Amino acid sequence: MSGPDCSVGPRDCGADVPGYVLGALDRVDAELFRRHVDSCAVCRDEVVALTAIADSLALAVPQLRAPKSLKRRTLACIHPDACAGPAQRPAWLRLGSSRPAVLPTVSIGRRGALVAGGLLAAAAIGVGGISLASRDANGIRDLPAAVIDQGRFANAVLHVESGHAELLLSRMPAPPTGKIYEVWLERHGGEPQPTSALFSVTSHGAATVDVPGNLTGVSEVLVTPEPAGGSLVPTQPPVIVAPLAS
Amino acid sequence: MALVPSGDARAFEVIFDRHGGAAFSLAYRMCGRRAMAEDVVQEAFLSLWRNGARYDRARGSVRSWVLSVVHNRAIDVLRSGVTRESRNVHDDGITERLEAPERTEVEVARRDEADHVRGALGQLPTEQRHVLELAYFGGFSQTEIASMLAVPLGTVKGRMRLGLTKLRIVLGDPADALA
Numbered sequence: 001m002s003g004p005d006c007s008v009g010p011r012d013c014g015a016d017v018p019g020y021v022l023g024a025l026d027r028v029d030a031e032l033f034r035r036h037v038d039s040c041a042v043c044r045d046e047v048v049a050l051t052a053i054a055d056s057l058a059l060a061v062p063q064l065r066a067p068k069s070l071k072r073r074t075l076a077c078i079h080p081d082a083c084a085g086p087a088q089r090p091a092w093l094r095l096g097s098s099r100p101a102v103l104p105t106v107s108i109g110r111r112g113a114l115v116a117g118g119l120l121a122a123a124a125i126g127v128g129g130i131s132l133a134s135r136d137a138n139g140i141r142d143l144p145a146a147v148i149d150q151g152r153f154a155n156a157v158l159h160v161e162s163g164h165a166e167l168l169l170s171r172m173p174a175p176p177t178g179k180i181y182e183v184w185l186e187r188h189g190g191e192p193q194p195t196s197a198l199f200s201v202t203s204h205g206a207a208t209v210d211v212p213g214n215l216t217g218v219s220e221v222l223v224t225p226e227p228a229g230g231s232l233v234p235t236q237p238p239v240i241v242a243p244l245a246s
Numbered sequence: 247m248a249l250v251p252s253g254d255a256r257a258f259e260v261i262f263d264r265h266g267g268a269a270f271s272l273a274y275r276m277c278g279r280r281a282m283a284e285d286v287v288q289e290a291f292l293s294l295w296r297n298g299a300r301y302d303r304a305r306g307s308v309r310s311w312v313l314s315v316v317h318n319r320a321i322d323v324l325r326s327g328v329t330r331e332s333r334n335v336h337d338d339g340i341t342e343r344l345e346a347p348e349r350t351e352v353e354v355a356r357r358d359e360a361d362h363v364r365g366a367l368g369q370l371p372t373e374q375r376h377v378l379e380l381a382y383f384g385g386f387s388q389t390e391i392a393s394m395l396a397v398p399l400g401t402v403k404g405r406m407r408l409g410l411t412k413l414r415i416v417l418g419d420p421a422d423a424l425a
Contacts, residue, residue, distance in 0.1 A: 023317060023318065023381065023382070023385070024382075024386065024391070053417065059359050061272055061383075062360075063360060067270070070266070070287060070288060074262060074287070075259055078255055144326070156326075
């Protein structure tokens, strides 16, 4: 075994191993623990051992067949003609835990924001608007949004109900110092229109933001970091793009 | 599995056929809604298709890898905050409609493995089993669990450790079961 003695580290060594292998650490704690494991052979060994135990819990659930429709639509999505396949899908567009660590090269400024938004929306519709959106019998929809370069666990969902939308964020970093998040509405092919929605997030990265205005004709809800007080045109690329599937 | 990173759609379909049921079962157990579980599984498999090259045979079976991707994806969805209130509402009758048949020896063996793991879980003291289930199947963080149960965070960590350690003793090397 190599690496430093676990007991001399500043952490309560090993205490977070169970939470880590069960996926029960908060984002910050998980990242801190990952770094710790890189340099602690004791915890590394324990993670390996307990991961196998935690993984076995998946076997305990009642076994079901995967619906045939699920297989059909999943396989359809790996064919480029059906939806954006892996070869065509921008590498930086990821939802959930696969989000990119680095924003693609996008020029800062209005056009940059528009280009990024447009590209994201075009691809995100293929991922989120169709594959992940859920809709109940009353037409209430929860549309996952693409979160760009805001950490692995940042998450955004657009909740749409009766023509009104709410943006629900979790584990979202606070806007940069001196900035605030601003919500924009983009209609097909048009410029993003500013809204009155300016917001920050709680210390836990949470926010519930009413999206002002009528959603008729809106193709995307965007969020950009802007100077305090907001902007009339985007000055930064979007950090959240929520395509509104029809 | 080795063919998936090279874009072999047939290999991908085989992976889905072999592990799609287990993936859907886990996602449904976590999400409680068929539509949401399907979305989780689809996104997880598409992630595998895109990132298949990351699979390392030395670090576990394909089944284990698939299920861990599904688990992580489901946690992301559950922690999005919009589903938590209502995800205990399970679709009526889905377990009857989609119950996996046992036509092969492999399927029978998997049922036996499931019984074995459930039995091991059942041997745990209630408070230990409870925190493991809230964390693994509920997608709750240990801080949230401490708050829900009104116990110190250290107590939750201790129960998790004891529970996993006891499971390890009862189950032996579960890597064999996940193969």
